[in-house]
Amino acid sequence: MTTITKRFLILISCVAAAIGVALLIEVLFSFQSGRQFGHTQTGHVVGWVGFAVILTVFVYSAKKRYGGQAGWPKGWFLVHQVAGIAGPALIVIHAGPHLHALVPTLALLAMGVVTVSGLIGVAVHRRAISLLDTQRKELISQGLSHEDIEDRLFDLASDEEAFRIWQIIHVPIVMIFLVLVITHVLGALYLGGF
Amino acid sequence: MRFSPLPPGTFPFVVITITLLLAWVVWGSFNYPEALWAPGNLSRYHADISACSACHQPFQGATAYKCVSCHDNKHFAARSKPNVSEFHQKTIHEGQPCKGCHTEHRGALAQITIGAMANPHGEFVFRATGTNSCTACHDFSTDFERSHLLDNSIVRHLMEEGEGMHRLGKMARCLACHTDGRLEIEEKDEDDE
Numbered sequence: 001m002t003t004i005t006k007r008f009l010i011l012i013s014c015v016a017a018a019i020g021v022a023l024l025i026e027v028l029f030s031f032q033s034g035r036q037f038g039h040t041q042t043g044h045v046v047g048w049v050g051f052a053v054i055l056t057v058f059v060y061s062a063k064k065r066y067g068g069q070a071g072w073p074k075g076w077f078l079v080h081q082v083a084g085i086a087g088p089a090l091i092v093i094h095a096g097p098h099l100h101a102l103v104p105t106l107a108l109l110a111m112g113v114v115t116v117s118g119l120i121g122v123a124v125h126r127r128a129i130s131l132l133d134t135q136r137k138e139l140i141s142q143g144l145s146h147e148d149i150e151d152r153l154f155d156l157a158s159d160e161e162a163f164r165i166w167q168i169i170h171v172p173i174v175m176i177f178l179v180l181v182i183t184h185v186l187g188a189l190y191l192g193g194f
Numbered sequence: 195m196r197f198s199p200l201p202p203g204t205f206p207f208v209v210i211t212i213t214l215l216l217a218w219v220v221w222g223s224f225n226y227p228e229a230l231w232a233p234g235n236l237s238r239y240h241a242d243i244s245a246c247s248a249c250h251q252p253f254q255g256a257t258a259y260k261c262v263s264c265h266d267n268k269h270f271a272a273r274s275k276p277n278v279s280e281f282h283q284k285t286i287h288e289g290q291p292c293k294g295c296h297t298e299h300r301g302a303l304a305q306i307t308i309g310a311m312a313n314p315h316g317e318f319v320f321r322a323t324g325t326n327s328c329t330a331c332h333d334f335s336t337d338f339e340r341s342h343l344l345d346n347s348i349v350r351h352l353m354e355e356g357e358g359m360h361r362l363g364k365m366a367r368c369l370a371c372h373t374d375g376r377l378e379i380e381e382k383d384e385d386d387e
Contacts, residue, residue, distance in 0.1 A: 034308045035297050035300075035308060036233065036234075036300075038233075039233065039297075098233060098234065100232060100233055100234050100235075100299075101229070101230060101231050101232055101233055102222070102229055102230045103219060103230050103231060104233075168201060168204060171204070172204060172207065172208045172211070175208050175212065176208070176211060176212060176215065179212050179215065179216070180215070183216070183219055187223075187230075187231050189253055190252055190253055191231055191246055191250045191255065192250075192255045193251075193253055193254040193255030193257075194253060194254075
């Protein structure tokens with residue numbers, strides 16, 4: 001089994017475990033209150049907190065685009081990753097296994113695609129950076145010129161192109177997810193009240 | 195790592211997709227509101243209601259004001275036991291929220307009173323008796339936690355149909371004999387016993 005396959009399986013297992021734990025928490029809370037947890041006051045609060053946590057992931061995106069010469073916002077990337085898992089986990093607790101209304105179900109589905117594609121993106125990104133670093137060190141030790149090294153690394157950079165292709169999936173689905181979440185929140189407030 | 199912008203066609207694609215999505219939501223909200231917005235099917239008690247606005251007020255949710263537009267004092271006086279009617283009339287008069295005790299959108303067969311007794315017979319009993327409420331056969335007037343079996347035509351018919359098997363203490367679990375929810379009982383071969 002290759003390292004990538006191993007990491008992929010670990011990743012999938014962790015995602016499945018996180019979803020399982022979140023659903024279990026929702027079921028326990030639902031039993032306690034006698035109604036769907038998402039429809040209780042606490043359930044609403046968990047939904048709002050989850051949404052707020054999810055919104056913090058966009059600080060990284062904004063810094064990356066409009067951060068000027070400050071460089072890559074490494075710290076915010078960490079926030080992006082942590083909030084990108086914690087926020088959806090809270091939303092799963094808020095939603096539970098109750099898939100009925102299409103709008104929140106689609107929002108949940110889009111959130112799942114964004115989260116999983118984000119996790120895959122991190123894995124692809126790390127793999128690409130690691131490969132380029134290793135290869136660069138080897139080429140430097142061989143005494144090649146800077147131009148030659150860059151030429152040799154060109155093929156490996158195709159991995160980074162894979163990252164770009166992944167981004168074409170991740171970013172549009174994020175936008176669709178946001179629209180669905182806002183629609184869900186407005187609909188829930190309109191029909192369910194404040 | 196420097197940020198690389200997305201390919202030129204991405205933004206128009208997203209805008210078109212979102213526009214179509216919102217158009218579908220608006221269209222669906224008028225034509226199929228329950229499919230788009232309801233967190234679950236309505237109970238059998240409210241299954242004939244099709245408009246969300248029958249129970250929900252904008253940005254206020256399902257309010258007592260909407261509930262009493264159908265379940266007014268006259269409704270309770272005509273259709274409920276005296277103590278149940280009195281309790282609800284008092285609750286309405288005090289302006290208590292109905293949602294304190296009742297819920298909805300939990301499915302056609304679900305109880306709408308939070309903490310109400312579980313139906314030990316399951317959905318089968320409604321099919322077998324042609325009723326849609328526990329109160330068709332049970333009296334909860336003295337105690338909400340314990341019921342008394344009524345002596346009415348539905349109960350008498352059910353007892354007769356059981357040919358002795360439908361008797362107190364023996365008929366809670368309908369499906370123990372009515373396997374797979376079938377009304378007919380398969381005769382057991384004596385040799386098998």
